[in-house]
Amino acid sequence: MTDLEVFALELAKVAAEASLPHFRTDVSEINKAEPGSFDPVTEADRAAERALRAAINARYPEHGIIGEEYGEENPDADYVWILDPIDGTRAFISGLPLWTNLISMRHQGVPVIGVVGQPYIGEVFIGGPAGAYLFAGENKTPIRTRKCAALSQAIAATTDADIFLGEDRHSWERLKDTVRMARYGCDAYAYAMLAAGRIDVVLESELKVWDWSALMPLVKAAGGDFTGWDGQMPTIEDGRVLAVGDPALRDPVLALLKI
Known part of the structure; x- marks a missing residue:
């Protein structure tokens, strides 16, 4: 190290x-x-x-x-x-x-x-x-993230669905209705479980820079992908982040967010 x-x-x-x-x-x-x-x-x-x-x-x-x-x-x-x-x-x-x-x-x-x-x-x-x-x-x-063949087989997580506002709430609902199972209330620990190969997708909004900065290197070093909802690096101003264990899930999730 x-x-x-x-x-x-x-x-x-x-x-x-x-x-x-x-x-x-x-x-x-x-x-x-x-x-x-x-x-x-x-x-x-x-x-x-x-x-x-x-x-x-x-x-x-x-x-x-x-x-x-x-x-x-x-x-x-x-x-x-x-x-x-x-x-x-x-x-x-x-x-x-x-x-x-x-x-x-x-x-x-x-x-x-x-x-x-x-x-x-x-x-x-x-x-x-x-x-x-x-x-x-x-x-x-x-630790490594795991492969996931399709969103329909994925486990997703967010801290609290009530944090999503306006259209963001509809985006979460679409993801929740697509995946196999959704879990709540884990805060940053959900990203640790994604990096360890237990969870496949974490979606959140309203995050501050200190909420997500430690999560991005962990997820990426474990083989996953971590972006904003636009597919680019998260910004201080936006606060909406997406983490996926299998990078192949990124584009299908981003497509759901844009509907």
């Missing part, structure tokens, strides 16, 4: 040590959304991001950082770390072990290393130049 991949794994331990002690405790939460909406943040989110930023600044002070909780530092640097300290905060405060720590390294605007860590289960997924792997305890296992 490259030095940056090794460091990304070290950051996964940092995030785990800062966030896991708060899980299934009476950790306080704040609703940072506008009245009538719910977008929670907890001390676990903030503690994990503070710890990650300190570790990055100590090792690579010239690198940039973009984080969900504490904003941007040197975001135009060649190397930028993108942090979602706890993806799936709703799952976290509900005691469900489907939240993850997301860590990404972006080089010249493109995410090239992605880490998805689930400390309670004890899993860390990483994708980058050295390939895609699952670390569980002392075990390091290569």
Whole structure:
């Protein structure tokens, strides 16, 4: 593995040590959304991001950082770390072990290393130049996406169908009605399962750059494809992403989205 991949794994331990002690405790939460909406943040989110930023600044002070909780530092640097300290905060405060720590390294605007860590289960997924792997305890296992002959045989996932607005909701419904089975509520963990060959399609909208930047390198390193709904690299402005385990599924899904 490259030095940056090794460091990304070290950051996964940092995030785990800062966030896991708060899980299934009476950790306080704040609703940072506008009245009538719910977008929670907890001390676990903030503690994990503070710890990650300190570790990055100590090792690579010239690198940039973009984080969900504490904003941007040197975001135009060649190397930028993108942090979602706890993806799936709703799952976290509900005691469900489907939240993850997301860590990404972006080089010249493109995410090239992605880490998805689930400390309670004890899993860390990483994708980058050295390939895609699952670390569980002392075990390091290569992971690959699986082949899927047709959408009718696929398992699809999204976090919450209610997030899709307007025509986007109809696009999800068409996909859901085409595939063999749809699953909900897994947040970023669904992409880890896609990279590990258990899920075939993940479709989402309304994502921020810290929600998807770690997922793109993981899915691609495992043999899948990751794009926006237009088939191009996702953008900060759009927030609609598609991940497929078998790249042959990309065009059939994109065609469904455009009907």
